[in-house]
Amino acid sequence: EDTEGKYHGCWPVIEEAHGSDYVIGMSYPHPEEFGSKGFVTADRDGDGWVINGAKSYWTSSAPCANYAFLIVNLPPHRSIADIGGCIVPLTLPGVTQGPPIDKLGLRDDPQGELAFDNVRIPAHYMLLAEPVFGRFATKGVISSTSCGMACMFTGLARAAFEEALKYTRERVQGGRPLIEHDVVKLKLSDMFLKVETARYFTRVVLRHVSERSRALTFDQSTAHALSAQVYATNIAYEVAHQSRQLHGANGLTKDYLIEKLYRDATAGLMEDGANEALSLEAAYSFLEEGRYTTE
Known part of the structure; x- marks a missing residue:
């Protein structure tokens, strides 16, 4: 329970070449055939997971958040339908938070890039470990x-x-x-x-x-x-x-x-x-x- 407002989250989904197709893919009749795989991948490694890739600069609160519920691409990495979700503290080694982008509208909402370079999380942080x-x-x-x-x-x-x-x-x-x-x-x-x-x-x-x-x-x-x-x-x-x-x-x-x-x-x-x-x-x-x- 965060009674002091210490936890500021974000929900990174969009990638450089994956925007609205993430949304469409979830309702596509055969999602496993829809588009290429996600660029932010998570792979099992011992008793945890290793995350690599980058989310685009349209991630709301990315420049100022300290936690993310990160949408990742799971093995076998066939398409964007191999979707999973995990908690990632943005203070972990390998995480880079980009600056806020300069936008036309909704400037009250800071948006920026998130990059992950061999970021390791424990197994229990992976809340959605199966694509289904x-x-x-x-x-x-x-x-x-x-x-x-x-x-x-x-x-x-x-x-x-x-x-x-x-x-x-x-x-x-x-x-x-x-x-x-x-x-x-x-x-x-x-x-x-x-x-x-x-x-x-x-x-x-x-x-x-x-x-x-x-x-x-x-x-x-x-x-x-x-x-x-x-x-x-x-x-x-x-x-x-x-x-x-x-x-x-x-x-x-x-x-x-x-x-x-x-x-x-x-x-x-x-x-x-x-x-x-x-x-x-x-x-x-x-x-x-x-x-x-x-x-």
């Missing part, structure tokens, strides 16, 4: 993280809408506040509709994923969780764009919050998997499950 367990657990984690993304970007959409409300009440154009112009009212109404539908859909999916998680039937909620992320991030981008347009030229300056919200919304379309890849994985999931509703 790794694939099962990864689906559960994806469901949870996609729900988190949906919540975060629904909140971003709401913030962008509220910034538009505030600005259009204060900004005078044509002798009266912007909000008194009917064309502005129509734009605000469209933004309100988008925010509320994203909020409702996200809440329904959260309840569904929570029920499936308690029953350990993650595969029955993956498609819904991924779809919630795709929908919420798309809505966040659309609403942030509309809000920035209502701000006029001021929306391009750092004097107004919408400039940051728009950059963050842009990053959301690719964070934790590109939306096109997430949609494809959702299709694989619901076609395999035969479940199309949360009922």
Whole structure:
């Protein structure tokens, strides 16, 4: 139990040539045939494991974390489907943490590279030592993280809408506040509709994923969780764009919050998997499950 906040973790998945295909591969009908093997490998060595390879600089919290739940490629190293997971203290010899990358959006989230050069861990640190367990657990984690993304970007959409409300009440154009112009009212109404539908859909999916998680039937909620992320991030981008347009030229300056919200919304379309890849994985999931509703 970490009552003092001493443990700061990260979840390194993405590699230089493996991004969204890690996500798709978990729901691909024959994952053992999907793509090349992962570049970060773990091999048994006596009473422990040896890890080699590098995770790309898109690993959130990598520059400042002190522990990682590391996704590795297990023997026989045939494809990315040979997936495992282990705890790695980032203070171990052979671990290198890269500096934070300079990004357009989500700059509050430090992301950087992690490299492993003959890093040795004891056997009990390997929590997912068989690929079948790794694939099962990864689906559960994806469901949870996609729900988190949906919540975060629904909140971003709401913030962008509220910034538009505030600005259009204060900004005078044509002798009266912007909000008194009917064309502005129509734009605000469209933004309100988008925010509320994203909020409702996200809440329904959260309840569904929570029920499936308690029953350990993650595969029955993956498609819904991924779809919630795709929908919420798309809505966040659309609403942030509309809000920035209502701000006029001021929306391009750092004097107004919408400039940051728009950059963050842009990053959301690719964070934790590109939306096109997430949609494809959702299709694989619901076609395999035969479940199309949360009922």
